[in-house]
Amino acid sequence: MTEPSTDFQQTFDYIIIGAGTAGCVLASRLSENPAHSVCLIEAGGSEKHPFITIPAAVGCAIMSKKYGWGLWTEPQASLNGRKVPLPRGKVIGGCGSINGMAYYRGDGRDYDDWAAQGNPGWDYAHLLPYFLRSEHNPEFKDSSYHNTGGPMGVSFIPKPNKLCESFNAAMQDLGFPYCNDFNTAHPHGYGYRQGTIWNGKRVSTAGTYLRPAMKRANLTVLTNTSTRRILFEGSRAAGVEIQDQGGNVSTLGSGNEIIVSAGAYHSPHVLLNSGVGDSEHLNGVGVPVIHHLPGVGRNLHDHPSTYTALDMKDSTSYAISWKAMPRDIVQFMQYFLTGGGPMASNLFETNAYIKTLPDSDRADMQLVFQPARRNIKPFPIPVNHGYAVATVCLYPKSRGAVTLAGNDPLAAPLIDLALGKEQQDIDDLVRGLKLARQVVHHSSFGKYQAHERVPGADIQTDAELDAYVRETLITVHHPGSSCRMGNSASDVVNHELKVHGLDGLRVADASVYPRVPAANTNASVVAIAEKAADMILGIEAPEPLPELA
């Protein structure tokens, strides 16, 4: 490994660390003015691969070693010491290149809560214009909650799997309302959900924001390049130290600002490696302290989930099987000839977003229906037939942390999500699981003659379900709040996303959530990045839309 020189090899007005969902938006917006030089640094490489572009190949994208960081939690004390896998995209587009493509914003009151936590300008009325700015959604072209003409195409799956009808019928019979649009201010109910899928292909900020911007001479994109640390001159973030694939270390200067968009695990990782964090922790791992900021890496949380899965002989579900092989071949041809059919689906086509507690003022649980068998051993494509319902707890109480193992900036962060630490989270999942079981055994599924593989007939009491949840709990990959926005002693950025106590440095990605929104998180990260770009460029924020809130 070569040593970095003390002088910056090149200087840019703006340096963005991480070309994920947020970083691609920022690179595009900040380079719109040709007078600004922008450098985007990404640890991974190109996103141009069928695993990423074909929606039904999402399992292959998630499990690919090439496109992921291969992260796991530390042993989780409340989950019998289990380590839980944490897929994260290490590729242009970041997690947006491997995610499930569900398009969700959550309940508007979650954003009002952000503002109430001391973050003016982050309430729903102020954020809605940013959701609209990014959206191209002709299916709701007459709705004030939607827009056409934005970069991100959003659509329904044209022909959902037949099994979805049984899920919807069961939810209706259980007394829940039908919801035809999960992206209004207060969505509630069951129904088909939209995805960031357009013309049969995944839509991410890589293809929609970054790729067109890469034609600009003032935007430099460094791929397969890791940011080792941010370099400071006094309290000002003056540059970054980077390392390419060959191990060569160099430095880049920032004339204006550095924006950290490395995601919920790596944004705190980059700050900690740079000496910004809890001084006791940094001293303990041998990283020189630049600025004591104890909140870096803290407050981390994600949506925990468990599931019930059924097996069946009927071949209606999406799968590879001997029985389904002729159909699969036709569907494969259909996709390559027309771009349509089941391969243009993200497989998770219908769901419920519901209140399950009498005193909830908004949805507290998501039931995600999978019209496909949940494999026993990890495999990216469902093998043989069945269906499953994942139960997602939308307001987890447990809080974890990202810390460093030592002072090697390229070593993986230590990630302790403290999953199940708060009994409330386990109880929520037990409650959701009981409801999911009512759904999957509803008479609407009768004709499929499926049998429950898990939890299984032997697991019935609350104590047994509690134990089952602890054995199976995973996350649904929506981590955030590890560089939390706010003004308390454990917050990291202010409402302008500027790092407290430092100059020329912001964080803009899922790590700044004051609390993770009760929804899939890609859309809210895009909105954060859009708003961040306006703030960085000094562009006046759009008028709030209070009449909709």
Ligand SMILES: Cc1cc2nc3c(=O)[nH]c(=O)nc-3n(C[C@H](O)[C@H](O)[C@H](O)COP(=O)(O)OP(=O)(O)OC[C@H]3O[C@@H](n4cnc5c(N)ncnc54)[C@H](O)[C@@H]3O)c2cc1C
């Ligand atoms: C498997 C999976 C399924 C999901 N499903 C959905 C879904 O269906 N719908 C939805 O709305 N959301 C979903 N999400 C969540 C959503 O995709 C994320 O919330 C969102 O992409 C986070 O964006 P980000 O910009 O914060 O981080 P990321 O997109 O993770 O971007 C961070 C980028 O920084 C890079 N990076 C990290 N460290 C460094 C470094 N030191 N130097 C240089 N580069 C670095 C990374 O390689 C990455 O490209 C899913 C996520 C996953 C992982």
